[in-house]
Amino acid sequence: MTQNVLRTRVDHRAFVVPVVLLVLWAIASSLRLVDPHLLVPPATVAATLVQMLGGADYWSAVGSSLARVCGGFVLGGAAGLVVGVVLGVSRIAERIGAPTLHGARSVALFAWIPLLTAWFGDGEVAKVALIALAAFFPVALNTERGCRQVSNALLEVGRVLEFDRWTTVRRIILPAASRSIVTGLQLGLTTAWIGTIGAEYLVDQGTGIGIALSSARIDNRMDIILIYMLTLALMGLALNLIVRRNVVDD
Amino acid sequence: MIERVAERASVEIRDVWKSFAVDGAEVRALEGISLTVAPGEFVSIIGPSGCGKSTLLRLVAGLEVPDRGELWVDSSPVTGPSLRCGIAFQDHRLFPWLTVAANIGLGLLKTPRSQAEKRNAIQRLVDLVGLTGFENAYPRQLSGGMAQRASIARSLAAEPQILLLDEPLGALDALTRARMQAELLRIWERERVTVAMVTHDVTEAVLLSDRIVVMGRRPGRVREVLTVDVPRPRPRNAFSLATLSAQLAELLEGDLDN
Numbered sequence: 001m002t003q004n005v006l007r008t009r010v011d012h013r014a015f016v017v018p019v020v021l022l023v024l025w026a027i028a029s030s031l032r033l034v035d036p037h038l039l040v041p042p043a044t045v046a047a048t049l050v051q052m053l054g055g056a057d058y059w060s061a062v063g064s065s066l067a068r069v070c071g072g073f074v075l076g077g078a079a080g081l082v083v084g085v086v087l088g089v090s091r092i093a094e095r096i097g098a099p100t101l102h103g104a105r106s107v108a109l110f111a112w113i114p115l116l117t118a119w120f121g122d123g124e125v126a127k128v129a130l131i132a133l134a135a136f137f138p139v140a141l142n143t144e145r146g147c148r149q150v151s152n153a154l155l156e157v158g159r160v161l162e163f164d165r166w167t168t169v170r171r172i173i174l175p176a177a178s179r180s181i182v183t184g185l186q187l188g189l190t191t192a193w194i195g196t197i198g199a200e201y202l203v204d205q206g207t208g209i210g211i212a213l214s215s216a217r218i219d220n221r222m223d224i225i226l227i228y229m230l231t232l233a234l235m236g237l238a239l240n241l242i243v244r245r246n247v248v249d250d
Numbered sequence: 251m252i253e254r255v256a257e258r259a260s261v262e263i264r265d266v267w268k269s270f271a272v273d274g275a276e277v278r279a280l281e282g283i284s285l286t287v288a289p290g291e292f293v294s295i296i297g298p299s300g301c302g303k304s305t306l307l308r309l310v311a312g313l314e315v316p317d318r319g320e321l322w323v324d325s326s327p328v329t330g331p332s333l334r335c336g337i338a339f340q341d342h343r344l345f346p347w348l349t350v351a352a353n354i355g356l357g358l359l360k361t362p363r364s365q366a367e368k369r370n371a372i373q374r375l376v377d378l379v380g381l382t383g384f385e386n387a388y389p390r391q392l393s394g395g396m397a398q399r400a401s402i403a404r405s406l407a408a409e410p411q412i413l414l415l416d417e418p419l420g421a422l423d424a425l426t427r428a429r430m431q432a433e434l435l436r437i438w439e440r441e442r443v444t445v446a447m448v449t450h451d452v453t454e455a456v457l458l459s460d461r462i463v464v465m466g467r468r469p470g471r472v473r474e475v476l477t478v479d480v481p482r483p484r485p486r487n488a489f490s491l492a493t494l495s496a497q498l499a500e501l502l503e504g505d506l507d508n
Contacts, residue, residue, distance in 0.1 A: 156313060157343050159331040161408070162360050171356065175347045 040223045048223040057212070062231065064207040065196055068124075072131025073192040077185060079132065080139025084184070087140070088147025088177070089169055098144070105137045109195055113202050124206060127199040134195030138187035146180025147173050186243040193239060197232065258289035258444050259324030259334065259411035261310055266319030268305055269469075278469035279305045283319070285463060285472060292438055292445045294455035295463045298502060302470025303448045304340075307414050310446065311337045324411060333360065336405030336443075337414040340421065342397040344389040350400045351376065351385040357407025375403040378437060395426040399433070406441060413438075415447040419454065428486075431457055435482070452498045456491050457484055464501050474501055 022042065028034055029041035036044075052058040086093045087101065112133055113126070120126040150173050158168045174181075200210025209228050216224035268280040279302040287293045295303045308314045309321055312331040321328040323335065336357070344353045351372050358368045376385055379399035389397055398418055405413060418434075419427045431454055438445050438458075449455050455462045459478055466473040476498065480490050 153339070153341065153343050154345065156339075157345075157356070159313065160311060160335070160337050160405075161357055162331065162333050167359060171359070172345070175345070178347075 037220070038222065040226065045223045045226050049227050052224070052227060057207075058227075060207050061209050061212045061228075062235075065200065065209045068127060068131060068200070068208060069189075069192050069196040072128045072196065073135045073189055075128065076132030076135030076192065077139050077188050080136040080184065080188060081143055081181070083136075084140040084143025084181075085147055085169070085174070088144040089165075089173060094144075094148075101137075101140060101144075105141065109134055109191070110198055110202065113199070117203060122203055122205050127196075127203050127206075127208075130199040130203075131192050131195045135188040135192040138191055139181075139184040142180045142184025142187065143177065146177030146184070149180070150176040189243065190239065193236070258442055260289045260322075261285075261287040261412060261444065261446065262320075262322040263306070263310070264320045264322070266306075266309060266316045266321060268302070268309065268314065268316050280309075280316075281469035281471055283470065283472055285475075287444060287446055289324075290442060290444055292458055292460045293447070293463060294459040294461075295446065295448045295465060296450060296452065296455045296498065296502070297465030297470070297473075298467050299450065301465040301467045303465050304416055305470070306465075307337070307416050307446060307448050310412070311335050311414055313337075333357075333408040334410055335412045335414055336408065336410035337416065338398070338402045338405045338418050340417040342389070342394075342401035344397055344400055344404070346389050349386045349388055350381055350392070353389070353400055354404045354407050357404045361408060371407065375407060378406070378440065379403040380433065393426075395422050395430055398422065398430065402434075402437065406437070406443070410443065412444045412446065413441070415445065417448050417450065420450070427451075427454075434458060452495050452502070453486075456494050456498065457486065462498065464498065 025039070026042050029036065029039060083097070083101070087097050088094070109130070112130055116126040116129050116133075120129055154172050154176060155168070158172050163171065196208070197210040197213075200206075200208035201214050202210075204211045204214040209232060213225060213228050216222075216228065263283055263285040266280055266283045267278075269276050269278045271277075283302075283306060295306060297303050305314060309316055310323070310328065312328045312335065323332075344350075345356070348356070354372050354375050355368060358371060361368075363371070373385075376382055379402055381396060381399055381403070384392065384396065384400075389400070392400065398421075402413075402415070402418060415434075419430050422430060434445075434447075435458060447458070456478060462476045462478065463472055464474040464476065465471065476494065478491075478494060480488065480494075484491060
């Protein structure tokens with residue numbers, strides 16, 4: 001618990017780098033050292049930010065992305081748990097399935113997009129499928145490893161007490177693997193978030209942060225791009241805090 | 251407290267051979283072991299480390315399969331692990347995520363009893379091994395001796411006919427050890443169960459057992475079976491025990507010289 005408090009307390013020194021960057025940015029802009037189209041002055045960004053925070057588009061983009069990452073993470077995470085447990089528990093399933101799983105995982109995430117859009121179209125389904133895939137692999141792999149690494153000493157206790165297969169999984173393997181499984185879920189959430197922005201950017205239909213970034217790029221609106229990047233950074237920090245707090249709580 | 255009346259079983263080991271593959275080479279652990287344990291008897295198996303005494307216990311428990319020979323428990327062959335045999339391992343092997351009571355309850359998962367009956371059975375075992383008040387403690391909160399007692403309670407939960415103890419007191423300090431030895435005797439007398447205990451402690455074997463099986467080193471063979479004809483309770487410093495201890499120690503030392 002003490003560690004937890006330490007981790008979540010904000011150290012003021014954390015603001016040194018952002019403030020220095022902000023000052024440099026302001027100086028560079030006011031001295032016209034760079035093209036204002038490439039690096040918008042902070043005042044312009046602030047004005048746009050106030051305008052966007054008051055409008056609906058910004059919030060609907062953030063909301064859509066959050067909904068998408070949740071949906072994809074739940075689907076992919078659940079599938080990853082099931083596949084991970086089956087591969088981790090059954091030697092036959094491991095022989096049959098593990099090589100394919102490890103092969104498929106080494107395909108870069110965004111290389112799936114052409115296939116997914118061909119199957120599911122340029123809409124919501126393809127995006128969620130990609131996010132689910134992003135969450136699936138870390139969850140499946142960590143769950144599999146956790147289940148496989150359960151100590152033989154504990155498994156023998158189950159044998160001596162005449163546990164059947166299901167009792168062994170439920171009473172020994174899953175609790176013993178829970179730490180690995182939680183790690184997998186945390187990793188899966190992080191990769192799902194990366195997958196969400198990527199999927200939105202590359203399959204730009206509907207609303208979402210990635211989609212907003214894509215259209216801001218086409219419109220050449222550097223101020224909007226910066227605001228969404230800042231949003232992503234803050235959301236990433238929040239995600240990290242949630243994930244790390246859980247790790248420490250263990 | 252409710253006394254249970256378990257059926258005590260005999261153990262028969264007939265010409266059992268066992269070897270293991272270690273780094274591609276075959277290592278003989280047991281070579282032609284034969285041994286009979288009578289119902290209700292307390293037998294200790296003693297010998298230098300690496301003599302195969304733990305392997306012998308694991309064979310009786312059904313955790314290993316012999317290369318040759320047969321094992322019988324109560325006139326039916328051992329075909330695999332069974333609730334007939336309770337086993338307490340040297341490392342207590344309690345599940346770290348369960349409380350003492352829940353760990354003991356694991357032994358009752360496969361017995362058709364009501365929740366209330368199971369609760370009573372668990373409480374009886376907790377009291378039996380002297381862990382009253384620690385029902386809701388987790389293994390990491392227990393001392394070594396307490397964890398070992400919880401482990402023994404778990405192995406007794408399914409009311410086995412035979413209790414196999416694999417150096418259950420090996421990791422304990424001398425004081426705790428002496429106290430646990432007395433407790434083991436008390437449990438054995440109360441539960442009326444056949445006990446086979448692996449140990450490398452001469453005093454412990456002499457103090458507790460009806461008979462002591464002395465095993466020799468690599469490959470494991472039975473070198474001698476000693477009967478302890480001393481009535482219980484046995485005072486630790488009894489002369490007859492000292493003579494026997496000396497005899498045992500000599501047997502074990504002789505093995506080291508070979």
